[in-house]
Amino acid sequence: MYLLVILIPLLSAIGSGLGGRYLGGKGAGLLASVWVIISCLLSFILCYEILINGSTVYIELGRWIESYLLITNFGLQFDMITAVMLIVVITISGLVHIYSTSYMREDPHLPRFMSYLSLFTFFMLVLVTSNNYVQLFIGWEGVGLCSYLLINFWFTRIQANKAAIKAMLINRIGDIGLMLAIILIWKEFGTLDYCSLFSTLHPSSACTWICILLTIGAIGKSAQLGLHTWLPDAMEGPTPVSALIHAATMVTAGVFLIIRSAPLFDYSPTATIIVGLVGSLTAFFAATVGLVQSDIKKVIAYSTCSQLGYMVMACGTYSCISSLYHLLTHAFFKALLFLGAGSIIHALLDEQDLRKMGGIVRDLPLTYILMLIGSLSLTGFPYLSGFYSKDLILELTYNSYCLISIYWLATITAFLTAFYSFRLIYLSFVSKPNLTRTSTAHLQEADWNLLGPLLVLGVGSIIVGYIAKNMVFASGIRPLLPVPTIVSLVPVIMSVTGILLVFIRPYIKSRGSRFLLFLFYAWEFNQIANYYLGSPVWKFGHIVSYRTIDRGILEILGPTGIAQFMINRTQQLSNLQSGLLFNYVLVILVGIAIALQYLN
Amino acid sequence: MSYLVLSTIILLIGILGIILNRSNLIITLMCVELVLLASTILLLFESRVLYTLFGQIFAIMILTVAAAESAIGLAIMVNYYRLRGTIAVRALNLLRG
Numbered sequence: 001m002y003l004l005v006i007l008i009p010l011l012s013a014i015g016s017g018l019g020g021r022y023l024g025g026k027g028a029g030l031l032a033s034v035w036v037i038i039s040c041l042l043s044f045i046l047c048y049e050i051l052i053n054g055s056t057v058y059i060e061l062g063r064w065i066e067s068y069l070l071i072t073n074f075g076l077q078f079d080m081i082t083a084v085m086l087i088v089v090i091t092i093s094g095l096v097h098i099y100s101t102s103y104m105r106e107d108p109h110l111p112r113f114m115s116y117l118s119l120f121t122f123f124m125l126v127l128v129t130s131n132n133y134v135q136l137f138i139g140w141e142g143v144g145l146c147s148y149l150l151i152n153f154w155f156t157r158i159q160a161n162k163a164a165i166k167a168m169l170i171n172r173i174g175d176i177g178l179m180l181a182i183i184l185i186w187k188e189f190g191t192l193d194y195c196s197l198f199s200t201l202h203p204s205s206a207c208t209w210i211c212i213l214l215t216i217g218a219i220g221k222s223a224q225l226g227l228h229t230w231l232p233d234a235m236e237g238p239t240p241v242s243a244l245i246h247a248a249t250m251v252t253a254g255v256f257l258i259i260r261s262a263p264l265f266d267y268s269p270t271a272t273i274i275v276g277l278v279g280s281l282t283a284f285f286a287a288t289v290g291l292v293q294s295d296i297k298k299v300i301a302y303s304t305c306s307q308l309g310y311m312v313m314a315c316g317t318y319s320c321i322s323s324l325y326h327l328l329t330h331a332f333f334k335a336l337l338f339l340g341a342g343s344i345i346h347a348l349l350d351e352q353d354l355r356k357m358g359g360i361v362r363d364l365p366l367t368y369i370l371m372l373i374g375s376l377s378l379t380g381f382p383y384l385s386g387f388y389s390k391d392l393i394l395e396l397t398y399n400s401y402c403l404i405s406i407y408w409l410a411t412i413t414a415f416l417t418a419f420y421s422f423r424l425i426y427l428s429f430v431s432k433p434n435l436t437r438t439s440t441a442h443l444q445e446a447d448w449n450l451l452g453p454l455l456v457l458g459v460g461s462i463i464v465g466y467i468a469k470n471m472v473f474a475s476g477i478r479p480l481l482p483v484p485t486i487v488s489l490v491p492v493i494m495s496v497t498g499i500l501l502v503f504i505r506p507y508i509k510s511r512g513s514r515f516l517l518f519l520f521y522a523w524e525f526n527q528i529a530n531y532y533l534g535s536p537v538w539k540f541g542h543i544v545s546y547r548t549i550d551r552g553i554l555e556i557l558g559p560t561g562i563a564q565f566m567i568n569r570t571q572q573l574s575n576l577q578s579g580l581l582f583n584y585v586l587v588i589l590v591g592i593a594i595a596l597q598y599l600n
Numbered sequence: 601m602s603y604l605v606l607s608t609i610i611l612l613i614g615i616l617g618i619i620l621n622r623s624n625l626i627i628t629l630m631c632v633e634l635v636l637l638a639s640t641i642l643l644l645f646e647s648r649v650l651y652t653l654f655g656q657i658f659a660i661m662i663l664t665v666a667a668a669e670s671a672i673g674l675a676i677m678v679n680y681y682r683l684r685g686t687i688a689v690r691a692l693n694l695l696r697g
Contacts, residue, residue, distance in 0.1 A: 579693030581628065582619045589615065 020111025028111035077131035102449035132193035174220015181213035211271030222254025239342030276316020283309030359433030385465025418498025
């Protein structure tokens with residue numbers, strides 16, 4: 001059963017990928033959905049065994065690399081962290097599979113899409129269930145690959161191509177960090193699987209470097225500040241892809257890496273502080289950018305970025321388990337928000353611009369309610385799932401040993417989060433209609449294949465936080481220091497203020513200022529990176545390494561130069577044979593003279 | 601001794617004539633004759649100095665060869681002139697490398 005959970009998505013990917021032309025779109029959709037749902041049910045049984053009955057499972061599958069000092073096995077490890085990730089990955093994936101059968105119904109390449117989705121699920125499962133860093137790296141690269149394939153699903157669109165390449169390359173920067181971290185771990189501790197590594201840990205100076213490199217890996221994959229620019233661009237893919245990859249699963253791989261390596265981070269306070277700072281800055285940055293975006297998917301993408309910042313920040317407070325908890329709840333409400341946005345986009349005939357929506361609450365009541373639940377959960381409204389995890393993180397940051405600034409950033413972010421989530425709701429559902437006539441005429445709820453997953457996720461967004469509260473903390477949590485009452489009230493107050501501000505805002509006279517433009521262009525990160533990093537590197541690559549070295553020095557010293565030299569010399573030599581008699585005689589005589597000189 | 605100097609000078613004049621001559625093939629041929637004559641004189645001088653007859657035998661043979669050579673050379677030249685209409689040495693570069 002443990003193997004089946006992982007293999008079923010792979011079989012489903014192969015089935016709908018290779019057999020797609022025989023199955024057709026509908027058949028492939030059905031096949032992939034059913035198989036992934038079976039895998040999902042199996043994973044629930046697994047989670048029951050692991051989380052409730054507390055039976056951690058280790059499976060050895062075989063040797064992989066066996067050399068003198070490095071031994072790497074194929075192996076699976078099902079412990080508490082893996083169990084939570086299993087729920088996140090397979091549940092969201094199953095629901096997205098069902099959702100896609102409706103959302104992508106008209107697409108001629110549905111089998112390919114389903115195949116990619118299942119393949120992605122498989123790689124994500126490999127990532128979370130591996131028992132060593134090398135096998136984790138397979139999954140890590142695999143999800144990057146699938147992300148490329150899925151963002152680029154409509155491969156005829158140039159923007160999709162560019163976004164996919166960007167995602168792949170920026171992820172690769174983080175991958176280099178992870179690879180270096182793996183090498184350092186092997187050099188320092190001599191082992192790569194978790195059990196041996198975490199039992200032989202000893203404080204050493206390399207720990208800090210390992211953790212910093214691991215953080216770089218997480219920064220790339222989880223779209224933290226600096227390497228975040230791929231995530232908003234990845235919205236070029238279809239909406240289910242955004243929901244599956246860029247909300248619930250792939251971006252959480254970076255956070256998962258930090259959670260998995262938590263024992264390492266315990267030995268490195270420096271790296272932990274860096275993690276906390278990076279997380280809090282990302283949360284704040286992404287929230288401010290989310291305030292002014294006009295694309296409905298980009299708003300949610302920046303919100304994902306911001307919430308990932310929260311998770312990383314939680315890891316920076318020595319409380320990885322609360323990070324995992326937020327990961328779990330976030331997966332549910334963020335998938336809900338993305339799929340809800342997909343439902344809106346579907347109903348409005350692929351209109352993604354918030355400024356061209358409005359007043360659709362009457363025609364899409366169910367979507368409205370579900371989006372409202374998702375947004376309330378995201379803002380941490382009391383008794384919804386976001387409340388449990390987010391307020392926990394905020395209290396942890398208040399008590400964190402290192403920096404109080406993290407707390408303030410997190411609190412301001414909570415306020416901004418409420419504001420942008422409800423701005424989205426307000427602009428799309430409540431404000432005055434701003435639609436075209438054709439989309440008004442077609443406005444209606446989609447079928448139940450599309451709404452069913454939304455309903456499940458809606459229920460999940462309400463109850464998961466409460467249910468998982470005991471599951472996640474089953475193995476014991478570090479005692480929470482008591483916080484003043486006002487500190488525990490602040491997030492809720494901030495959220496409510498943010499929500500209210502959205503409804504007051506239209507009455508405040510606003511004008512587009514340079515500051516808003518600065519926020520709209522995401523703090524000019526892309527421009528700065530392109531100007532100061534991208535274009536010099538590009539120019540260096542073209543002028544120095546291509547034109548000067550490859551086609552210049554090496555060509556002249558190598559084939560072209562030598563050939564040209566030989567041709568010139570032989571040309572000159574054969575020019576000696578002028579055809580003129582007197583020259584021949586001269587050469588003959590000079591030759592004889594030289595010969596006489598030397599023959600004597 | 602003066603014979604030696606004389607014949608060497610004639611030999612050099614002949615060679616320089618071949619090398620420096622740019623205009624006419626006949627001059628070249630005449631210079632070749634000059635070289636052969638100079639070598640004949642050398643041989644005769646050597647035969648006189650060494651008291652041997654081999655030099656004179658060679659001299660007679662060279663005279664024969666020179667006569668034959670100038671006859672064939674002139675024949676080639678006449679034919680060449682008939683074909684090309686010129687016997688300038690500088691125009692003689694059809695076989696350029």
